[in-house]
Amino acid sequence: MDVKIGRIVNVSTLEWPGLSSAVIYFGGCRYRCPFCYEKDILDPLTCKDYSVEDVFNQVMEQRQLIEAVTFDGGEATEQEEALIFLAKSFKEEGLKIKLNTNGENAGAVIKMATQNALDYLSLDIKAPLHRKNHYKKLLGGIDPEKVLTGIRQIFEVRPALKFFFECKTTFVPALLHEHDIVKIAQDIGRNCDRYLLQQLDASRAVVDPSVLEEVSSEEKLKEIAKKCKPYTKEIAIKTIDGVVESL
Numbered sequence: 001m002d003v004k005i006g007r008i009v010n011v012s013t014l015e016w017p018g019l020s021s022a023v024i025y026f027g028g029c030r031y032r033c034p035f036c037y038e039k040d041i042l043d044p045l046t047c048k049d050y051s052v053e054d055v056f057n058q059v060m061e062q063r064q065l066i067e068a069v070t071f072d073g074g075e076a077t078e079q080e081e082a083l084i085f086l087a088k089s090f091k092e093e094g095l096k097i098k099l100n101t102n103g104e105n106a107g108a109v110i111k112m113a114t115q116n117a118l119d120y121l122s123l124d125i126k127a128p129l130h131r132k133n134h135y136k137k138l139l140g141g142i143d144p145e146k147v148l149t150g151i152r153q154i155f156e157v158r159p160a161l162k163f164f165f166e167c168k169t170t171f172v173p174a175l176l177h178e179h180d181i182v183k184i185a186q187d188i189g190r191n192c193d194r195y196l197l198q199q200l201d202a203s204r205a206v207v208d209p210s211v212l213e214e215v216s217s218e219e220k221l222k223e224i225a226k227k228c229k230p231y232t233k234e235i236a237i238k239t240i241d242g243v244v245e246s247l
């Protein structure tokens, strides 16, 4: 089986607090979020074909250095079969599994969780869930129905599944107001283990560079996070240097 891959990072300490992880960036995503840092791997046609065995072998060369594997992208769940195959294969080798996803393919998340191949789910919540037009803007003008339906399904099945469940939002001041973030915190409530508010990194290339004209300070991020705190189980911020701080 082949899989489109954007790149593979052999060892990273930025994905799992306290654990080192390989990060596999799957190629391809049907959305074009203006603030997406991965603009060069969104078109699957520009990404390299690997066999799943080659991906597995490359990661396993670093086995002594890693405790986990993170699937990122692009959107890894758009290549569901390869994703599940790899997640199960790494799990059998004793590695922990994290998935970063926009939520569009709840079926893939459920299969991974029920097949004991998911330890940590990090789900993007880009805008308040009941504001469809706003969500569409954050997805680059593409219909958000599939993503919103997937997110609803993940929340529905979550109580029956076992994994660490994080929801995260990148605060893009040009596209989101402070009250939008508080609304997201209210939407997700205590249904996830942690709500993570991420600082936008203006030093990186994104799909639409105009969104970088306005950035948020760490202090501002903390101020917003404190307003979210009463609605969440745990609230944390992640700054551009990768530091995660719970408030």
Ligand code: SF4
Residues within 6 Å of the ligand: 029, 030, 031, 032, 033, 035, 036, 037, 038, 042, 073, 074, 075, 102, 139
């Ligand atoms: S941030 Fe948006 S465009 Fe980028 S990979 Fe995620 S869903 Fe796709």
